[in-house]
Amino acid sequence: MKDLYALLVFARVAEMKSFSRAADSLGIQKGRVSIVIRGLEREVGVALLHRTTRRVQLTEDGRAFYSRARDLLADAQELQSMFSGQASLRGRLRVDLPTELARSVVIPALPDLLMTHPELELELSSTDRRVDLVQEGFDCVLRLGPIVDETLVARPLGKLRMTNAASPNYLERYGMPRTLDDLRSQRHRMVSYTRTLGARHACWEYPSGDGYASLPLPTSIQVNSVQTYHAAGLAGIGLIQAGYSALAHHIQSGALMEILPDLRPEPLAASLVVAHRRNLSQRVRAFMKWIEGVLEPYFD
Numbered sequence: 001m002k003d004l005y006a007l008l009v010f011a012r013v014a015e016m017k018s019f020s021r022a023a024d025s026l027g028i029q030k031g032r033v034s035i036v037i038r039g040l041e042r043e044v045g046v047a048l049l050h051r052t053t054r055r056v057q058l059t060e061d062g063r064a065f066y067s068r069a070r071d072l073l074a075d076a077q078e079l080q081s082m083f084s085g086q087a088s089l090r091g092r093l094r095v096d097l098p099t100e101l102a103r104s105v106v107i108p109a110l111p112d113l114l115m116t117h118p119e120l121e122l123e124l125s126s127t128d129r130r131v132d133l134v135q136e137g138f139d140c141v142l143r144l145g146p147i148v149d150e151t152l153v154a155r156p157l158g159k160l161r162m163t164n165a166a167s168p169n170y171l172e173r174y175g176m177p178r179t180l181d182d183l184r185s186q187r188h189r190m191v192s193y194t195r196t197l198g199a200r201h202a203c204w205e206y207p208s209g210d211g212y213a214s215l216p217l218p219t220s221i222q223v224n225s226v227q228t229y230h231a232a233g234l235a236g237i238g239l240i241q242a243g244y245s246a247l248a249h250h251i252q253s254g255a256l257m258e259i260l261p262d263l264r265p266e267p268l269a270a271s272l273v274v275a276h277r278r279n280l281s282q283r284v285r286a287f288m289k290w291i292e293g294v295l296e297p298y299f300d
Contacts, residue, residue, distance in 0.1 A: 004073060015134050017135055019033045090121075092123060098126070100227060100246045105294060130143075144271075156269065157295060160245060164264060166240070167255065184215075188217060191221055204239070206260075212266045220238035221237055234250065272291065
């Protein structure tokens with residue numbers, strides 16, 4: 001092959017399942033993408049993609065070709081940068097982060113990263129849904145909690161400390177709990193977070209023996225947004241249990257008070273997830289090291 005450009009275009013179409021989205025992400029016209037793919041298929045002698053008016057899918061040959069193409073592109077990228085040492089990172093890096101962690105921890109730390117690497121083209125998505133790394137073209141994703149997709153590769157970063165908190169005006173009404181028994185005797189109420197409204201209400205989590213147990217408490221309100229959950233705690237609607245990284249500035253300002261510090265919920269595992277184990281790009285490796293350093297003060 002004359003160069004790797006055709007492989008790059010093909011990989012982007014395969015990942016995004018769309019000629020139009022691939023063209024937009026590469027900054028070229030859709031017609032150019034079609035020309036490159038047709039030329040590549042002529043060169044290799046097989047059809048790599050099924051095209052319909054609604055979607056684009058890999059053929060059987062296309063799936064095998066895509067797997068090798070990804071490795072070859074990663075090898076080429078490594079070869080290009082192997083003698084760069086501490087040179088500035090360059091090129092696109094598409095990352096997805098949990099919304100609240102992005103807002104409270106990652107975004108405030110980003111200026112230093114971008115000043116160090118001004119040619120890094122960072123595309124940052126922040127959402128609390130589980131994105132599709134391959135189809136949506138993400139290089140890596142930061143996920144909290146267990147990794148349920150066994151086809152992905154998770155690199156553990158650490159466990160984020162959790163905390164129990166309530167607003168001062170709430171504690172004036174109900175009292176400061178010192179023990180689990182106080183939660184019931186003082187008739188405390190909690191804010192319940194769930195991804196699906198109407199689902200079973202959450203319980204109050206606490207350490208017990210070698211593990212963790214749950215204490216049912218009355219619920220003041222049920223919400224399906226992390227930001228709304230925090231806002232309900234700040235408003236004095238009920239007790240909340242959340243990541244310390246998101247609540248630290250509220251606790252430091254006095255807007256929230258930490259309660260039951262010896263009975264915190266189970267720390268939340270943080271992992272950087274990639275689609276392939278082999279040949280992580282220099283950009284992904286550098287981002288992994290950087291974000292681990294950013295999160296380290298909040299690890300339990």
